[in-house]
Amino acid sequence: MNFASVIVDVPAKQTDKPFDYEIPAAWKNLIKPGMRVVVPFGPRKVQGFVIDIKEEADYPKTRKIVEVLDLTPSLTPELLEVGHWLTETTLCFKITAFGAMLPAAMKAKYEKEILLVKEEFRDSLSQDVQPYFINSNSFAWSEAEKAGILPNLQKEIEKGLLEVYYKVSQKGNRKTTRYIKAALNQKQLLEAAEEMPAQARKQKELLEFFSETEDAAFTSQELQAAAAASDSTIRSLVKKGFLQEEWVESYRDPYADRRFEQTEPLSLTEEQEGAIKPILQKVEDGQHHVFLMYGVTGSGKTEVYLQSIEAVLQKGKEAIVLVPEIALTPQMVERFKGRFGSLVAVLHSGLSTGEKYDEWRKIQRKEVKLVVGARSAIFAPFENLGMIIIDEEHETSYKQEENPRYHARDAAIFRARKHNCPVVLGSATPTLESFARAKKGNYELLSLQGRVNSRPMPEVSIVDMREELRKGNRTMFSTELLEQLRNRVEKGQQSVLFLNKRGYSSFVMCRDCGYAIQCPHCDISLTYHRSGQQLKCHYCGHEEPMPSVCPECSSEHIRFFGTGTQKVEEELAKVLPEARVIRMDVDTTGRKGAHEKLLSAFGTGEADILLGTQMIAKGLDFPKVTLVGVLAADTMLHLPDFRASEKTFQLLTQVSGRAGRHLLSGEVIIQTYTPEHYSIQLTKQHNYLAFYEQEMQLRKQYAYPPFYYLALVTVSHPDLLGAVSASEKIVSFLQAQLQVSTQILGPAASPIPRINNRYRYQCMIKYKRENNLAAALKAVNERFQQEMQQNGLGISIDLNPYQLM
DNA sequence: AGCACGCCGACT
DNA sequence: GTCGGCGTGCTC
Numbered sequence: 133m134n135f136a137s138v139i140v141d142v143p144a145k146q147t148d149k150p151f152d153y154e155i156p157a158a159w160k161n162l163i164k165p166g167m168r169v170v171v172p173f174g175p176r177k178v179q180g181f182v183i184d185i186k187e188e189a190d191y192p193k194t195r196k197i198v199e200v201l202d203l204t205p206s207l208t209p210e211l212l213e214v215g216h217w218l219t220e221t222t223l224c225f226k227i228t229a230f231g232a233m234l235p236a237a238m239k240a241k242y243e244k245e246i247l248l249v250k251e252e253f254r255d256s257l258s259q260d261v262q263p264y265f266i267n268s269n270s271f272a273w274s275e276a277e278k279a280g281i282l283p284n285l286q287k288e289i290e291k292g293l294l295e296v297y298y299k300v301s302q303k304g305n306r307k308t309t310r311y312i313k314a315a316l317n318q319k320q321l322l323e324a325a326e327e328m329p330a331q332a333r334k335q336k337e338l339l340e341f342f343s344e345t346e347d348a349a350f351t352s353q354e355l356q357a358a359a360a361a362s363d364s365t366i367r368s369l370v371k372k373g374f375l376q377e378e379w380v381e382s383y384r385d386p387y388a389d390r391r392f393e394q395t396e397p398l399s400l401t402e403e404q405e406g407a408i409k410p411i412l413q414k415v416e417d418g419q420h421h422v423f424l425m426y427g428v429t430g431s432g433k434t435e436v437y438l439q440s441i442e443a444v445l446q447k448g449k450e451a452i453v454l455v456p457e458i459a460l461t462p463q464m465v466e467r468f469k470g471r472f473g474s475l476v477a478v479l480h481s482g483l484s485t486g487e488k489y490d491e492w493r494k495i496q497r498k499e500v501k502l503v504v505g506a507r508s509a510i511f512a513p514f515e516n517l518g519m520i521i522i523d524e525e526h527e528t529s530y531k532q533e534e535n536p537r538y539h540a541r542d543a544a545i546f547r548a549r550k551h552n553c554p555v556v557l558g559s560a561t562p563t564l565e566s567f568a569r570a571k572k573g574n575y576e577l578l579s580l581q582g583r584v585n586s587r588p589m590p591e592v593s594i595v596d597m598r599e600e601l602r603k604g605n606r607t608m609f610s611t612e613l614l615e616q617l618r619n620r621v622e623k624g625q626q627s628v629l630f631l632n633k634r635g636y637s638s639f640v641m642c643r644d645c646g647y648a649i650q651c652p653h654c655d656i657s658l659t660y661h662r663s664g665q666q667l668k669c670h671y672c673g674h675e676e677p678m679p680s681v682c683p684e685c686s687s688e689h690i691r692f693f694g695t696g697t698q699k700v701e702e703e704l705a706k707v708l709p710e711a712r713v714i715r716m717d718v719d720t721t722g723r724k725g726a727h728e729k730l731l732s733a734f735g736t737g738e739a740d741i742l743l744g745t746q747m748i749a750k751g752l753d754f755p756k757v758t759l760v761g762v763l764a765a766d767t768m769l770h771l772p773d774f775r776a777s778e779k780t781f782q783l784l785t786q787v788s789g790r791a792g793r794h795l796l797s798g799e800v801i802i803q804t805y806t807p808e809h810y811s812i813q814l815t816k817q818h819n820y821l822a823f824y825e826q827e828m829q830l831r832k833q834y835a836y837p838p839f840y841y842l843a844l845v846t847v848s849h850p851d852l853l854g855a856v857s858a859s860e861k862i863v864s865f866l867q868a869q870l871q872v873s874t875q876i877l878g879p880a881a882s883p884i885p886r887i888n889n890r891y892r893y894q895c896m897i898k899y900k901r902e903n904n905l906a907a908a909l910k911a912v913n914e915r916f917q918q919e920m921q922q923n924g925l926g927i928s929i930d931l932n933p934y935q936l937m
Numbered sequence: 938a939g940c941a942c943g944c945c946g947a948c949t
Numbered sequence: 950g951t952c953g954g955c956g957t958g959c960t961c
Contacts, residue, residue, distance in 0.1 A: 138961080142938050151961040174960040175940060191961045922956080 136163055136197060137184035139226045140173055141240055145917060148225045151180075152189040154196045166205030166212055168238070169197045176298040179240035181230045183212060199300070204496065206234055208513055210550055217546055223909055223929050224536040232536050233511035236303060237489035243299040244273035246285055253293040260284045261294075270297070303485060308379045311349035312366055314342045315376040324374050334365045339374060349378060383490040392469040397439055404436050407578040411440045414554040415447065415518060422545060424525070424570040425558040427580030428818070429789030430587065433558045434464075436580075437521050438471050440556065445475070445501050449518025449553070453504045454540055456527035457481065462728055463753055464523075468504045479505030479512070482727075507532060510540045510547070517551040520544045525557035525566055526782050531934040539932060541566075560789065560820070561782040564831065567824055568838040590760070590791040590798035592816040596807045597764075598646055601689075607703060613761050613801045614707060620759050621711050621740045625796065627759040628752075629704075629743045630787050631697050632767045639770035640667060640678065644687035646805040648770045649679070657770035659883065669772070673880030700763065701743060716744035746783075752790055758798050760791040765804040765812055772883055773936055774836045777811040781823050784815040835875065835898050837932075843897040843905065844933040845912070846882060848890040848926040858925050859893035862912055866897065869908040874899040883936065890926065896936075905931075 137150035153171050155163050163169070167182045172195045179201065207215065211233055218229035231239060248254060248269035257265060261284050264271050273296070276282055288294040314321055325339035338361045352363055369375040400408065407425060414421045427433045437453065444451045455464055457480065468476050477491040477500040494500045496513050503512045507530055510520070522530065522544055530540040541557065548555045557566055557575070570577040583589070595610040605611060620627045639657040641648040649658050651669035658667035658676070665678040682690045701715050714734050716727070727747075734742045735754055742748060742757075762784060769780045784802060791798025804812055814823040832839050845862060849855035859879035866876055878895030885892055899905060909929050919925045 135961095140960085142960085144938055146958085147938080147960070153961060171961080173939095176938095176960095178938095178960095189961075194961055 133160065133185045133187060135186050135189040135194060136169070136182045137186065138169060138171055138180035138182055138197075139230060140171065140180040141178045141227050141231075142173065143225045143227050145225075145913065148227070150183060152186075152191045152194050154189070154194045155185075156196050159197070159200055163197070163200060164205050165209065166202075166207035168201040168206055170199035170201065170240075170300045171195070171197055175296075176242075176244075177300050178242070179300055181207065181212075181227070183226075201302075206238060206496070206513070208515055210515070210547070211511060211513060213550070214511065214543065214547060218536045218538055218543070220906065221542070222536040222538050222931060223906065223913075229536050232508065232532075232538075235485070235489045235492045237485045239303055241301050241303050243301065245297045245299050246271045246273060246276060246289075247295050247297040249293060249295050256291075256293055257288055258284065261288055309351060309382040311351055311378045311380055312370070312375055313349040313378060314345075315374055318343045318346070321374065334361065335369055337361070338365055338369060342375065381493070383494065384484075384487050392466060392473065394473070395467070395470040397442065397471075398435050400435065400439070401432065401582065401584060403580050403582055404432050404584075407580055408436050408439055410576060410578065411436070411519075411554060411556060412443050415440065415443050418552050419554070420549050420552050421554045422548075422569075422575040423554060423556045423578050424562055424566050424575045425556055425578040425580065426562055426567070426570075426820075427558065427560060427578075428583065428589070429560045429785070430583040430585070431560075431580035432584040433523070433580065434467055435584075437523070437556070437558070438467070440519060440521070441472070441502060444518035444553075445472070447518055449501075449516050450514040451502050451519045451521065452509060452512050452514065452517065452544075453502065453521045453523065454509060454530065454544070455504060455506065455523050456529045457506055462731070465504060468502065472502055475501045477503045477505075477512075479503060479509040481506060507540045510543045517547065518553050519556065520548050520553065521556045521558065523558050525559040526561050526563045526778075528779070528934050531932075533935055535928075537930045537933075539934075561785050562820075564778060564824065564827060565838045568828070587797065589818045590788055590800050592788055592800040592802060592818075594807045594812060594816055595801060595803045597803050597805050598644060601643055607707065608700060608763055608803075609703070609707060610801075610803055613803060616759055616799065616801060617708060617711065617741065617761070621708070624756075625758045626734070626737070626739075626754060626756045627741045627761065628748060628757055628787075628790050629700070629741055629761045629763060630748060631700055631743070631745055631763045632765070632783065639772075640690060641766070641770065641805060642682035642685060642687055643689035643691065643805065645682060645685040646766075646807075647682055647684035647690075648766075648806070649683070657772055657776075659772055668881065673878060697743060697745060704741070704743070711741050712739040713741045713743055714739040716742065716748055748790075754790075756796070757791055758796045760787055760798065760800045762787055762800070762802045762804075765802045766806055766809075769806065769809060769811065774831070774834065775934075777809075777827055777830075780809075781811040781815055781820075781827075784812065785818070785820070788815065788818075840875075840898040840900055841902075841931075842933055843899070843909065844894060844930045844936060845897070845909070846892055846894045846926075846928045846930070847879070848892045848928070850890055850924050852891045854923060854925065855891040855893045858916065858919065858927075859895060862916070862927070863895050865912060865915065866895075866908060869911065870897070870899070870902060870904060874902050890924075 134155055136153050136155050138153055140147055140151055163182060163185065165182050165184055169180055169182055170177050171180050177198060207230060215226065215229040215233060218224065219226050248265055254265055261281060276285055285294060289296065321339050321343035325336050325343060328336040352366060366375065370377055411423060425433055441451045465478055477494045479488060479491050495503055503509050522541055525541065532538055544555050566575065569575045595612055597610065600610045617627055639648055640660050649667055651658055651674050658669055660667055660678060666675055667678055668675050679690065681688055697715055701713060704713055714730055716730050733739065737756065765780065765784060768783065769776050788800040791800050802812060806812065810826050811823060831837065847855050847859040847862060849858060863876055863879055875898040876895060879893045882892035882894045913927060916925060916927060920927065
């Protein structure tokens with residue numbers, strides 16, 4: 133086993149293959165697949181992943197591995213497999229897939245340095261560069277560039293006095309703590325203490341201290357406190373060999389200063405029992421299976437998760453729980469930490485790079501048994517997985533919108549298959565894809581339709597904003613909402629106001645009849661383009677002029693839509709000056725911890741109204757909230773996205789669930805210009821099943837998922853013409869490669885037609901069964917390879933896209 | 938991605 | 950004659 137196949141950290145088509153390296157004799161039995169190494173690559177050094185160890189190299193002129201970065205492989209054999217699967221299913225580079233499975237801190241940082249070849253060359257350096265090497269024998273390339281002395285250095289390099297060195301370092305550092313312990317036994321220590329010269333009073337005392345303790349290790353701070361020992365005393369005793377130092381890895385614990393109240397398993401309702409039984413059975417049997425737990429808000433899904441995990445841990449196995457952007461729900465972390473204490477690692481975007489790395493290390497070192505985290509936590513390096521849970525399965529944040537464009541649900545199922553363990557998908561509003569699979573029997577449906585505390589679902593009323601306008605109310609608050617808000621303030625109860633900011637973009641709607649202009653071929657809203665006063669469809673490229681009157685009712689009040697939280701806050705202050713308002717949006721939650729602060733302020737009753745966007749829709753649970761208002765339910769409904777109705781229904785249901793979760797019953801007011809729309813009407817009725825049926829019909833009619841699969845090819849180019857012609861060529865190429873039954877739409881301008889001065893066109897592929905697809909798309913990449921290198925053509929491929937932009 | 942090699946125009 | 954433009958191709 134003399135050679136290693138390495139995937140190098142150079143994300144490019146030409147380097148997306150293993151390179152063989154010789155393993156230096158000293159590391160022969162040390163290097164294993166999954167380890168990160170540093171290898172020479174051309175003139176520089178790069179990081180790479182060992183994917184294979186072999187007796188012979190496939191290449192005659194191998195070079196040697198220069199550094200080993202891991203003692204234990206950072207990618208387990210199974211995760212290496214997951215990596216290969218990722219490249220195949222998302223068409224990304226191998227290195228991109230591997231990189232995505234590790235915390236950012238482990239990504240290499242590359243630095244160029246200029247090194248003095250030999251100490252004695254220092255005096256031979258020319259006058260202009262010598263000053264830079266007076267105190268050191270290296271000098272950062274970037275500094276040299278700034279100082280403008282590169283040409284001078286070049287000359288010295290040619291003379292052989294200096295050399296260019298490529299340094300590979302890590303972003304995050306392991307945090308270690310120094311512990312001091314005795315190097316001898318207690319008797320020997322006592323003897324040593326007696327032989328200490330009289331002037332070494334402190335050393336003598338410290339030795340005596342150690343001779344009285346058994347086999348304990350202390351940090352220097354502890355010694356300072358316990359024995360008044362200074363660091364210099366410790367050091368000289370270490371030097372004399374009486375004491376020894378020990379470096380132990382320590383963790384930055386983001387939750388160190390927080391106490392989690394220990395909780396006990398609650399007794400389950402009959403429904404919960406019914407749901408947990410089949411899960412426990414699969415855990416017991418060690419069998420792969422996918423469950424879809426469809427449970428209304430407040431039905432106690434989390435308790436089912438907790439008790440299932442309990443069973444997994446009892447079998448000595450590990451579990452992964454995915455939650456959407458967990459930073460937003462400290463309440464969720466609390467529930468897991470409360471039940472499983474220090475067995476839990478938490479991975480989410482609110483942690484620093486170092487903190488994330490530490491949590492990851494805890495998993496790798498098997499110090500935790502459970503990880504709760506956002507999307508990428510699906511790659512937690514557990515080796516004995518017993519269950520994977522995906523909470524709020526419908527959340528779109530489970531799909532990564534950059535390479536590798538994977539969906540955590542797919543990765544979960546792939547891993548669970550390998551580990552023979554169950555996957556539990558939970559949601560009050562499952563995606564149509566998952567629910568359809570459950571109906572077909574691919575997944576097992578578990579249903580929780582009652583709320584744990586038997587509270588009725590909140591009363592939802594829909595306010596027709598067209599009516600308000602007719603009555604002369606031009607503010608963004610309907611009479612009813614305003615009245616109810618005032619009522620809550622008076623009663624000392626709290627309200628949540630939800631503004632859907634997404635879709636601020638520009639769909640066009642009639643303020644009188646609520647008619648939104650749609651594409652005749654795609655059943656999605658057209659987008660308004662100021663340039664040329666045109667309406668465009670981003671799917672098929674259809675175009676039409678912006679009408680001056682509503683095509684439906686001939687009203688002149690037709691215009692495009694959008695508003696922001698700040699404006700709402702101002703208006704609220706005008707109409708309801710007595711209310712104390714907390715506003716939560718990107719502006720007010722920018723700083724780390726600001727989020728939690730605002731939420732806890734609201735929780736302790738420092739405000740009457742919580743006003744916010746998306747981020748307040750999830751997982752909040754405040755007993756005193758009895759009113760939820762949705763200011764404009766339509767904004768999302770008319771996004772150019774075939775999932776718009778689904779997302780609207782999910783969001784409205786989600787938001788409604790924030791009201792009346794405890795003793796006080798709740799009420800929801802939804803303001804809309806399209807009250808008759810089924811996704812709004814069915815929210816009022818709390819009827820997911822009806823929504824599912826209706827939406828499925830439309831999906832079938834327009835050939836969208838789950839009836840068809842989608843693939844999105846986005847072409848970008850510095851010139852408009854280049855983008856157009858390349859995308860046209862791609863479309864015709866694909867038409868030749870793929871089956872007749874596969875639909876290829878476009879090319880059409882991307883919803884964001886120009887980013888960074890690059891024009892973007894896209895085409896969408898709809899297919900049912902297409903074995904050729906991956907091969908055809910790979911072929912596209914290959915065929916346009918030269919153009920991609922030469923004229924700055926870019927091709928991005930998203931299989932099963934979520935965001936169609 | 939970097940970087941070197943290599944082949945054509947404007948300069949000491 | 951050379952410096953330097955960036956097209957081309959390679960990196961185990």
